[in-house]
Amino acid sequence: MGKNIRLLQGNEACVEGALLAGVRFFGGYPITPSTEIAEGLARRLPLVDGTFVQMEDEIGSLAAVIGASVAGVKAMTATSGPGFSLMQEHIGYAYMAEAPCVVIDVQRGGPSTGLPTKVSQSDIMQAAYGTHGDYRAIVLSASSCEECLLYTIKAVNLSEKYRTPVVLLTDEVIGHMREKVEIPDPEELEIVDRVKPEVPPEWYKHFEITPTFISPMASFGDGYRFNITGLTHDEMGFPTAKPVQIKAKLDKLRKKIERNKEDICEIKTTYMDDEPHVVVLSTGIVSRAANQAVKMARQKRMKVGAIQLVTVWPFPDELIMQYMKSCRHLIVAELNQGQILKEIERYIDKRHTKIESLQRYDSELITPQDILQKVREVK
Amino acid sequence: MSKNKNHQAQSDRYEIRLSGSGGQGLILAGVMLAEAMGVEDGKNVVQTQSYGPEARGGASRADVVVSSDTIYYPKPMGLDLLLALTQEACDTYFSALRENGILIIDSDLVHQPPTPDCYSFPFTMLAKNEIGHVMVANVISLGAIVEITRLASKDSIKTVVKSRAPVGTEEKNLKALELGFKIAKEKMKSTRTAAV
Amino acid sequence: MATTTKKPEQPSNVVHKYLRAKKTFPHVWCSGCGIGIILGALIRAIDRLGLPKDDIAVLSGIGCSSRLPVYVDFNTLHTTHGRAIAFATGVKVAKPKLNVIVITGDGDCLAIGGNHFIHACRRNINITTILVNNHIYGMTGGQFSPTTPYTKRGSTAPYGNLEHPFDAAKLAIAAGASYVARGTVYHVGQLTRLIADGISNNGFSLIDALSNCHTYYGRWNKEGDPVKMIEWFKSHVVPAATADKMPPEKKEGKWLTGVLHQEDKPEYTENYARLRAELKKK
Numbered sequence: 001m002g003k004n005i006r007l008l009q010g011n012e013a014c015v016e017g018a019l020l021a022g023v024r025f026f027g028g029y030p031i032t033p034s035t036e037i038a039e040g041l042a043r044r045l046p047l048v049d050g051t052f053v054q055m056e057d058e059i060g061s062l063a064a065v066i067g068a069s070v071a072g073v074k075a076m077t078a079t080s081g082p083g084f085s086l087m088q089e090h091i092g093y094a095y096m097a098e099a100p101c102v103v104i105d106v107q108r109g110g111p112s113t114g115l116p117t118k119v120s121q122s123d124i125m126q127a128a129y130g131t132h133g134d135y136r137a138i139v140l141s142a143s144s145c146e147e148c149l150l151y152t153i154k155a156v157n158l159s160e161k162y163r164t165p166v167v168l169l170t171d172e173v174i175g176h177m178r179e180k181v182e183i184p185d186p187e188e189l190e191i192v193d194r195v196k197p198e199v200p201p202e203w204y205k206h207f208e209i210t211p212t213f214i215s216p217m218a219s220f221g222d223g224y225r226f227n228i229t230g231l232t233h234d235e236m237g238f239p240t241a242k243p244v245q246i247k248a249k250l251d252k253l254r255k256k257i258e259r260n261k262e263d264i265c266e267i268k269t270t271y272m273d274d275e276p277h278v279v280v281l282s283t284g285i286v287s288r289a290a291n292q293a294v295k296m297a298r299q300k301r302m303k304v305g306a307i308q309l310v311t312v313w314p315f316p317d318e319l320i321m322q323y324m325k326s327c328r329h330l331i332v333a334e335l336n337q338g339q340i341l342k343e344i345e346r347y348i349d350k351r352h353t354k355i356e357s358l359q360r361y362d363s364e365l366i367t368p369q370d371i372l373q374k375v376r377e378v379k
Numbered sequence: 380m381s382k383n384k385n386h387q388a389q390s391d392r393y394e395i396r397l398s399g400s401g402g403q404g405l406i407l408a409g410v411m412l413a414e415a416m417g418v419e420d421g422k423n424v425v426q427t428q429s430y431g432p433e434a435r436g437g438a439s440r441a442d443v444v445v446s447s448d449t450i451y452y453p454k455p456m457g458l459d460l461l462l463a464l465t466q467e468a469c470d471t472y473f474s475a476l477r478e479n480g481i482l483i484i485d486s487d488l489v490h491q492p493p494t495p496d497c498y499s500f501p502f503t504m505l506a507k508n509e510i511g512h513v514m515v516a517n518v519i520s521l522g523a524i525v526e527i528t529r530l531a532s533k534d535s536i537k538t539v540v541k542s543r544a545p546v547g548t549e550e551k552n553l554k555a556l557e558l559g560f561k562i563a564k565e566k567m568k569s570t571r572t573a574a575v
Numbered sequence: 576m577a578t579t580t581k582k583p584e585q586p587s588n589v590v591h592k593y594l595r596a597k598k599t600f601p602h603v604w605c606s607g608c609g610i611g612i613i614l615g616a617l618i619r620a621i622d623r624l625g626l627p628k629d630d631i632a633v634l635s636g637i638g639c640s641s642r643l644p645v646y647v648d649f650n651t652l653h654t655t656h657g658r659a660i661a662f663a664t665g666v667k668v669a670k671p672k673l674n675v676i677v678i679t680g681d682g683d684c685l686a687i688g689g690n691h692f693i694h695a696c697r698r699n700i701n702i703t704t705i706l707v708n709n710h711i712y713g714m715t716g717g718q719f720s721p722t723t724p725y726t727k728r729g730s731t732a733p734y735g736n737l738e739h740p741f742d743a744a745k746l747a748i749a750a751g752a753s754y755v756a757r758g759t760v761y762h763v764g765q766l767t768r769l770i771a772d773g774i775s776n777n778g779f780s781l782i783d784a785l786s787n788c789h790t791y792y793g794r795w796n797k798e799g800d801p802v803k804m805i806e807w808f809k810s811h812v813v814p815a816a817t818a819d820k821m822p823p824e825k826k827e828g829k830w831l832t833g834v835l836h837q838e839d840k841p842e843y844t845e846n847y848a849r850l851r852a853e854l855k856k857k
Binding site for chain 3: 220
């Protein structure tokens with residue numbers, strides 16, 4: 001008793017997660033299949049002293065989100081393919097300005113308008129490399145309604161901790177399907193807030209290069225009166241043309257993520273304890289089919305395991321590689337033309353582990369049968 | 380595909396499809412059924428649906444997978460139960476029904492059942508004549524499904540129908556649910572009698 | 576023997592109180608540019624209103640005028656091209672106590688940022704937008720903008736502009752801004768007053784500040800040096816207050832200046848605060 005369990009759509013679970021994480025601003029623009037997130041927060045935010053603003057487009061949406069964030073409020077938006085493309089400019093700004101914010105991308109088929117009501121995982125590369133310049137992305141991926149709630153919280157926490165935009169990938173199927181979701185007790189949740197400066201305003205540097213590369217963050221109106229710019233800047237936030245300062249800034253953006261990969265990266269495994277020779281690697285909704293297939297294979301006494309990427313970027317290569325010693329066949333299953341495949345290929349010794357790819361981009365899910373068939377082919 | 384032997388091993392899963400045309404309230408019925416089995420009765424459930432232009436007319440469907448175990452794959456792999464409220468839906472989805480799966484149809488709207496081995500009720504007609512509102516055909520069929528399969532307890536489905544029904548229509552919907560229980564009970568009794 | 580009298584504070588000292596001169600100067604603007612005059616007017620307006628520095632957020636997009644926030648000692652956010660007003664929307668709703676001021680140019684505000692501009696007008700959110708309107712893209716080197724007059728030249732209109740310009744003030748009025756005014760870099764006293772009134776207005780305010788770009792606009796159109804260009808404004812404005820009584824031929828080719836529109840209407844963040852309060856009662 002006492003557990004608060006509800007039947008929620010993935011998009012609705014994102015709403016609950018956002019509120020629990022402390023998000024109090026949402027700026028968004030309607031787009032299928034993400035709109036329920038905006039609708040839910042339009043209803044809920046004013047009840048918790050938050051604000052929902054329906055902006056004029058996705059460019060403005062993320063701009064408003066960053067504006068709210070620098071004014072001290074946890075802020076996010078949600079969108080899908082075309083809107084995510086429009087947001088790239090400001091995702092870049094958020095990297096440069098080191099402004100915490102979360103973008104939930106409920107993936108649909110692309111390119112362009114593509115398939116508004118059909119599932120896809122074709123934004124995996126865009127989520128990491130969509131905006132111009134050098135930076136390191138944090139991108140998470142949810143495979144269930146419960147994970148929509150938990151990883152929205154995780155996304156907000158990571159963005160606050162590392163002062164960086166975080167993208168949460170879901171998709172049309174997860175967004176609209178309903179599952180039982182346990183609404184956690186807020187008391188038991190770990191909620192991360194950005195580190196505030198302890199120094200007086202005259203010593204404050206908004207982009208201070210600290211040993212961890214993460215700078216304490218004051219908000220507008222706190223009495224610190226700093227400058228933020230999308231121009232490459234010094235530690236004070238003023239535009240710079242000095243090569244030393246430029247390099248230091250770009251190193252900071254990379255290192256604060258790279259050096260904390262261990263903290264950021266997470267994978268989930270199914271039937272991986274007995275060193276299976278065949279492993280299915282996937283993320284998001286495809287992991288549901290992979291786990292089902294693995295379960296069915298095990299019932300037929302086939303030694304198969306599955307790895308689900310929870311963190312897609314930074315790519316959790318170390319976590320995956322510890323399972324590759326025993327793996328002879330790695331099946332990479334994804335709803336695109338090989339976006340995870342191309343990344344994992346960089347790490348795998350192909351003399352030892354053969355990589356097989358299983359891709360669907362015809363608007364349908366990869367089924368457990370599709371995966372089982374592939375398993376039989378490689379066995 | 381549904382006749383594939385692989386699926387026989389999935390005895391911990393039960394897969395239901397509620398199908399018909401947009402506007403028949405099938406998504407809501409699917410949500411009610413999932414909530415009754417999941418939240419009220421404590422089983423694992425996943426409810427999915429066809430989404431998009433179909434939602435405004437044309438073929439529509441809501442799928443519910445229920446299991447006492449973890450549900451990995453969220454969509455049906457071989458239906459255990461198909462409710463078809465239109466001929467088109469029946470024709471489209473019958474092939475997804477596994478061997479020995481249960482077919483339930485609206486007798487007035489599905490003129491050519493693909494098999495005589497099915498439950499046939501005039502849901503829409505009953506909704507209009509007995510309850511006075513065609514919109515509750517979905518809930519009558521929910522009642523029939525619960526009576527036939529016992530997938531959800533009656534108390535659970537009652538609780539959910541009451542809380543999910545549009546404000547002001549709770550009584551009508553509960554009446555519709557009871558009617559669904561009743562017609563299914565009678566039908567099962569008469570089938571058994573006929574068999575004897 | 577000597578009596579010391581405290582020197583009255585010079586106007587320039589007022590400006591210096593608000594500058595980050597030590598950290599950020601020299602500035603990027605050409606000598607003679609009107610943006611400096613607008614910067615001075617903005618600071619004097621803020622000083623006149625007695626607003627604490629901590630309570631002011633100045634945002635901008637991209638372009639010559641958008642470099643302004645870097646130089647002033649407030650909460651400053653130099654954003655992306657055209658989007659400052661959208662960022663400002665987030666800042667304002669997150670911290671309504673902040674006086675939010677956007678500095679923008681004619682390309683920034685009316686071309687790439689046109690959509691954000693009209694929708695912020697429509698929301699009547701309490702943001703004061705100062706449009707440094709010099710009728711050309713300066714930062715990128717003299718391309719024609721949405722306010723370049725018909726037939727005038729720029730580097731991308733080398734044979735003369737084939738397009739018709741926007742009237743930013745009319746656009747703002749039609750879109751729903753509750754305070755719309757126009758000033759020039761010649762009429763500095765008036766400009767300062769208009770900016771102060773715009774900041775005081777509880778809603779979206781636009782101050783269309785006509786400025787000179789002698790470096791590009793002046794050169795392309797043979798309109799001369801900064802002094803000549805600024806003086807041009809002196810003889811090419813008509814006060815809006817008296818315009819109605821003037822014959823049309825006297826207004827031909829001239830800008831209406833002063834307060835062009837003012838109305839009382841509900842402000843967005845206040846509407847939102849009211850909504851929250853009402854929901855709490857339920």
